[in-house]
Amino acid sequence: MERRQANLLLVLICVVNIHWVAGCSSDASVTITTNIPNPLIEQVPINVAIYYNDTMSQYVHSEDLGSYGNHTIDLRSQISVFNRIFDAMFKSITPVDSIDSAQGRSADAILAPSIEKFQFAIPEQTRKDFYEVWIQYRFELYGADGSLIHSWPVTAYGKANRLNYGGLQSEKSPALREAATWALRDAAASIAFSFARQDVVREWIQQRVAS
């Protein structure tokens, strides 16, 4: 009986060890399904058409980190995040299929956000406690006639402390999802604050409102 229990214990130890070893190269595939709360921001009194290119609306980042596994982050829900912040920022928003669309010409301006860079890091790489996500967006504001008014970068960053998830490999996906969620919240906050702080944009808004 004792021998049987000892053997069971050994099997258990082996399973745990195999889990640890396998954990070093675990894959992660996460889909971000977040949205942001209702933003408390002052509205800019303009009607804006919004254009997302295909890369932006279908963005899924896949990266092979070698011994750390394959990682896939589905960021397509960023469109609903941006729509929500734009809805709070402007008097009205209209989604358009292209910058030259007829609907865009009836708006005061066309705003075209695009994604330029996406990076992430996991604790095994950085030797820190954080899962981190960086996103660099570019925002382009066009007039109703299709001329470029201004273009500026917006960076977003989110992190999740692995210690909040027990520090286990099996918690990689939730931690990565949390980091990406915070990055999207940060993107929304950054665009809300950065839009009217752009000198060119501010002057254009003042002229538009005055006319």
Next chain:
Amino acid sequence: MMTKRIHIAFVLIAMHWLTGCVNTTIQEVREASTSLNSKESIVILSRKHKTSGETEDDFVGCVSNKTSGGEGALSVMSERDFMDELFPWFEPRTAPLNMRELTYVISRPLISEKIQAIGVRYLVWVEGTTERSEESGALQCTVVSGGIPACFGFLSWESGSDYEASVWDINRGITVGKVSSEASGTSIVPALVVPIPFIARVQNQACISLAEQLKTFIGT
């Protein structure tokens, strides 16, 4: 046989008492009086803008839970609910870092109306971490004759918690004071065939002490 079991139980209880001992130091600096009526609440927040030394989420959750329970409990709004209600003004990169910035934020009608509506009177900013240090000893596990696994050795480490809570009065736009909680203790894992961990729960003790002190500090 019975006497032997009693001896073993006694040794185990004694060891638990020894290792369960955590030293805690609480300090308080008051700069202004405080009061909280039945319609007002507080929110306990952690700084998230740093790349290292970030306060653990579970510590902030623990302090919130302990402050909102037991004798002298205060009404506490959760950190996430507060951030959501005031989005995007209290995000990791946008949260006010000092009273001047807070005054600027709450001077906006949208923000002051929302704060009035949710009834938050005090913001408690918690900073600090729990860290391990002075690890020593070794523990080895092997399979002895008869196929029975066994561990032998002794591990020990020091843990230290150091947290500070800064209390801001939103109504008056002033810092009303600071409360700090330090806790330290030694954890040991003796192993004679079976490893028996005796963990000093310093973070939990720091949480309990800080929460009790916050109740006294704000509630009086």
